[in-house]
Amino acid sequence: MTATTTTPATAGGVEIGHYARRISENLGYPLLGLAILLGFWWLGGYLIASNPSTQAFSAFAPESALPRAWELLWSGTLWDTVHPSLSRIGLGLFWATLVAVPVGILVGSLPVMQKITSFPFQLLRMVSPLAWMPIAVLAFETWDGAIVFLLFMASVWPILFSTAFAVQRIDPMYFKVARNFGASPLASLRRLVIPAVAPDILAGFRLALGIAWVVLVPAEYLGVTSGLGYAINDARDILAYDLLAALVLVIGVIGYVLDAIVVALIRYVGWQGT
Amino acid sequence: MGASIQINGITHQFSPKGEVVLQDLMMDIGAGSNIALIGESGCGKSTLLHMLAGLLIPSEGCVKINGRQVTRAHPEWNMMFQRPGLYPWLNVRQNVALGLQFTGQTQNLKGRIDEMLELVGLRDRSEARIQDLSGGQQQRVALARSLAVEPQMILLDEPFSALDAFTRRNLQLEVSSIARDKGITLVLVTHDIDEALNMGERVVVMGRNPGTFRSIMDIDLSFPRNPMHPAFTEIREDLMDRFRASVETPADSETTGHTSQTPDPKEIANG
Numbered sequence: 001m002t003a004t005t006t007t008p009a010t011a012g013g014v015e016i017g018h019y020a021r022r023i024s025e026n027l028g029y030p031l032l033g034l035a036i037l038l039g040f041w042w043l044g045g046y047l048i049a050s051n052p053s054t055q056a057f058s059a060f061a062p063e064s065a066l067p068r069a070w071e072l073l074w075s076g077t078l079w080d081t082v083h084p085s086l087s088r089i090g091l092g093l094f095w096a097t098l099v100a101v102p103v104g105i106l107v108g109s110l111p112v113m114q115k116i117t118s119f120p121f122q123l124l125r126m127v128s129p130l131a132w133m134p135i136a137v138l139a140f141e142t143w144d145g146a147i148v149f150l151l152f153m154a155s156v157w158p159i160l161f162s163t164a165f166a167v168q169r170i171d172p173m174y175f176k177v178a179r180n181f182g183a184s185p186l187a188s189l190r191r192l193v194i195p196a197v198a199p200d201i202l203a204g205f206r207l208a209l210g211i212a213w214v215v216l217v218p219a220e221y222l223g224v225t226s227g228l229g230y231a232i233n234d235a236r237d238i239l240a241y242d243l244l245a246a247l248v249l250v251i252g253v254i255g256y257v258l259d260a261i262v263v264a265l266i267r268y269v270g271w272q273g274t
Numbered sequence: 275m276g277a278s279i280q281i282n283g284i285t286h287q288f289s290p291k292g293e294v295v296l297q298d299l300m301m302d303i304g305a306g307s308n309i310a311l312i313g314e315s316g317c318g319k320s321t322l323l324h325m326l327a328g329l330l331i332p333s334e335g336c337v338k339i340n341g342r343q344v345t346r347a348h349p350e351w352n353m354m355f356q357r358p359g360l361y362p363w364l365n366v367r368q369n370v371a372l373g374l375q376f377t378g379q380t381q382n383l384k385g386r387i388d389e390m391l392e393l394v395g396l397r398d399r400s401e402a403r404i405q406d407l408s409g410g411q412q413q414r415v416a417l418a419r420s421l422a423v424e425p426q427m428i429l430l431d432e433p434f435s436a437l438d439a440f441t442r443r444n445l446q447l448e449v450s451s452i453a454r455d456k457g458i459t460l461v462l463v464t465h466d467i468d469e470a471l472n473m474g475e476r477v478v479v480m481g482r483n484p485g486t487f488r489s490i491m492d493i494d495l496s497f498p499r500n501p502m503h504p505a506f507t508e509i510r511e512d513l514m515d516r517f518r519a520s521v522e523t524p525a526d527s528e529t530t531g532h533t534s535q536t537p538d539p540k541e542i543a544n545g
Binding site for chain 2 (some may be wrong): 171173174176177178179180181182183184187188191192195196198269271
């Protein structure tokens, strides 16, 4: 019979292997994905540059766009471009949340509300947010107001539907416990409904943020003279394709960071599936 | 101080033309006493318990607690359910605080919660997540939550039925002992005759179609009760006979159970 023991050296080896695997999973794979993306970008740039009919757009390639993005970052002009966009998206999401959460709670709590609102809400949800553009221009005095409205229309539905669905899924036992202790409707809302649906509200918010961020650029083509959408339009007009590609990169990075913040928030308030 | 309960001629239908689920129930339960309700499924035990808690209003008759008619739920007579119903987004301490917070009793909250956690033996798990507790520990948290509001009565709707035999037995002894120490009136609904005998000073057997009190038996054994004791076994047999009779005999051939707070000793002996 052979007895096997784990020596400290072996244990250390196992530990190093474990950390190496964790690093490769957490960092290695995303970096590999990024490298593949850069490879495609570089290939696209090469193909554009090597074709005489598209050669004028060769500044799209990473070798021109990345230094331009770097310059944009350190010149201090990037914040002037990004700030108005972030303000608009913040306002759009703020109003959408303010409307969608209470309406979602009502729709989820009262079956009659669900029956009344189901058809009109589904119908409105299917309308592209950009289709509201002419109405927004007519209804709002400022271009900024119109853009915030478009972002609101893009964001309100995911938050509203995920809130309503989450309220419907609350375990009836939780309400029974609240009633059992003579909880008032307000106390039930504060201590039961809102905490129970918070992760779903944030999941809807995450979806809304993604849609609103996509809608933001075309919405900022609308009359305004600031923001990422305007900057992209402007770069195209002045044929600054390196700047245009750098701005596309900035939009992607900011979108990713905003999404990561919401994911962290979801993890913070999350209790489901644990 | 425990609550005294009067069940005054309760008859109940869930809809006006629906089946009569409870018929003409009458009973007085003295302050601080422990009552166990047993009966086969569908006899209306849980329905009656919900009425005592104020979570359901009877079609006819009424429940009076300390002489006042029950029209709504009240934290001083709260219920423990088969599932503990703990909120998974709150930790142990926050769940224990829930009843107090729902009723706005937030003075000396920390001290009160610590006291309750000590009482149910979970002081060292106060910051634990609910998901990390065993079924028995979760029911202890539910018990602490119920006790925190200083109830006069606790209504137990088969709260131990999902637990293993060992944990169930421990919790039966603990709940029953805490209730006796604090003078809390305890009404237990169970399918388990041993549980009824472990916890109840009086056991009420209910029959179904419609739900009526078929038999009331006072258990003259001291606490904590030993299921291996010959007297316990004898009473269990007697109760089993009554239970069987309640299942086999139609409701209209029986007299509706009605007893005073102190039943006739002959009635206890003879059933």
